[in-house]
Amino acid sequence: MSNGLHRRQAKNLVIRNAHVVDPFHKIDDTLELYIKNGKAQKWGKKLEVPADADVFDAKGLYLFPGFIDLQVHFRDPGFENKETIESGVIAAISGGFAACVTMPNTKPTCDNAQVVKYQFDRGALSDFNIFPAGALTQAIAGQKISEMSEMKHAGAVAVTDGSNWLQDSGVARRAYEYAATYDLVVMSQAEDLRLSAAGVMNESVVSTRLGLRGRPGAAEDIATARDLELARLTGCKLHLTNVTTKRAVEYIREAKQEGIRVTAQATPHHMFLTENDFVTYDTNFKMSPPLRSIEDQRAVLEGLKDGTIDVIGSDHSPHAAEEKELDVEVAPDGVVGLESYFGVIMTALYHGLKMPLANIVQKMSLKPSEIIGKPKLGRLGEGELANFVIADLNYEWVFEPKHIHSKSKNSCFFGRKLKGKVIHNFVNGYHYDFAK
């Protein structure tokens, strides 16, 4: 793979002095790890250094299970000018990820086993774990349910219509029931698009001030409530992506208390930024759902703290520069996020809110692995391929275009001071060294 990253088959190594956080095994301590032939051979307080192994001193650094992003757009097939699976994988690896769930809004749409298999195989070709999400309805048209059984056999781990929320509750009920038959998680980006039609940003006095059409938070609240009731009715596994409003967080909290099978996800940008960051009509702040009010942002952070929100996903949405240079009403929604993910999360949650590390780490790895049923990822194992990151939590840097390996550079974090960076990523036994 000629990708500009410094990669090699992981050498036989003993990693010493790393502070290991593994929420599954409830590890939050200094541990040593012996890697042999690309596999995490042995963990222990104090390991002998075998004759064939080098010593890697990770003093001051942290070791976490590799991250899993449940919501990325790799645009492949169909929109390779924005991203390909290969370029997306490079961005993901740079960001500390071991696996990504790709969204189905490709061309052709990922609504059949062939496209699922293509994406899955392209991931394997890059020695990476691509888990496609299939479309919930055929061609994401919201009318006929897709061939979920076949897609599941081809490697799909979830079904979703992405940002085209399935408006018709009758079709949605059938689709959610059908997905439940095959134990496929339904991922829903809940926003009533008829209510937010033509909106560019959150509807509030800020949109009024900027003279931009608004998307009211109520569009998300209504859609969230509908989906939760359908989950109650159908018993499907519901994963709500892109939770951004106060009311949505409250609805989900209540639903969990009532035992509805729901998990929830927020993005780094919605926890770090608000509608007030839109003031320069910069299309890199135009996304779906839009950046919300400070009150909403606080509720999302509260939801992350108390466990209402289980997962942090980047919703990596690459768009070509020429598309984002269009005027703000026409330019497409979405921002890239894989390579700012860890820095933003550490800055906002660890350094900012002082959230316990184990709580943060589980939202990046363990919980997502459980949601898509990939238990070997998201935790540290013995005898398994090395899938973990080594990070410096105190590394200070300013996020810039040069940090982006994705084909598209539409980030909303340029110029932001971040604290925390992935220094090494071990993916499927390969070692990527970003200190080099």
Added chain:
Amino acid sequence: MTHSQWNRKDLIGLRDLKREEIELILDTAASFSEVSQRSVKKVPALRGKTVVNLFLEPSTRTRMSFEIAEKRLSADTIGMTGSASSMTKGESLRDTAQNIEALKVDLIVMRHPSSGAAYRLSQYTSKAVVNAGDGINEHPTQALIDIYTIREMKKDVKGLKIVYLGDILHSRVARSNIWGLTKLGANVVVCGPKTLIPKDIEELGVKVEFDPLKAVQEADAVTLLRIQLERQNESLFPSLREYADTYGMNEKMFQRAKPDAILMHPGPVNRGVEIESSLADSPRSVILKQVTNGIAVRMAVLYLLSGAPTHE
């Protein structure tokens, strides 16, 4: 504030301007108004300067007014009209800016259907940009004309009750006027059905009134906003008939305003919808005065911007 203190490259909106800057433009306009009274209606202020009028949304009045203002300042002008939809397919605002810049022009007057387009164009070019209307956001020269006209009729706008009636939601004219008039100390009231009032607009320092009879009560000036006929299909109001019946201005309603109140409209007027035809032609209406004042105000804006140092 004096002319030499003006240091803006662009006029994007009245949201950005300080009170003194607005007053400077109005005072400068007053000194230009005399030019249009002469038999030779021309001053050499912009001689040798080139102005591009880029109208990417249909406009006849604003475009004509700008062109006349430019010609009376002796500028060389180029007009370009087109639909933004054909631009958006092929050309981004950055390309537009770079292409115009390559033509070595000095000022760009742009109308664009998208809010924020003028601001973004101004970021991509070192040339002066005049916003001639961006989406539903701002139409600063029209608001300056309105304020100029009110000042002309009422001396000072401070403390006056000024009412905007109709589609506030989609009105860049109302937004610009709200920014300008509140800075100058006027009491602004907006009135229309709730479907046509932007969210939380009270926080901009205006009063919202749903009942037009109450809104017009004791007003010093009433501006009627054009209702776009195609809005009927968006369920913002049920029918033109009901709209005209409720919010259409007629003699009887206007009697509630102060005896010397003036009636304004940024044009073009839908006679019989937002205003009774006879009222539009009455002495209380200053609609044509607004059109005439438009030339002086736009001359003032172009003049001030042409002299400002360009930012690289």
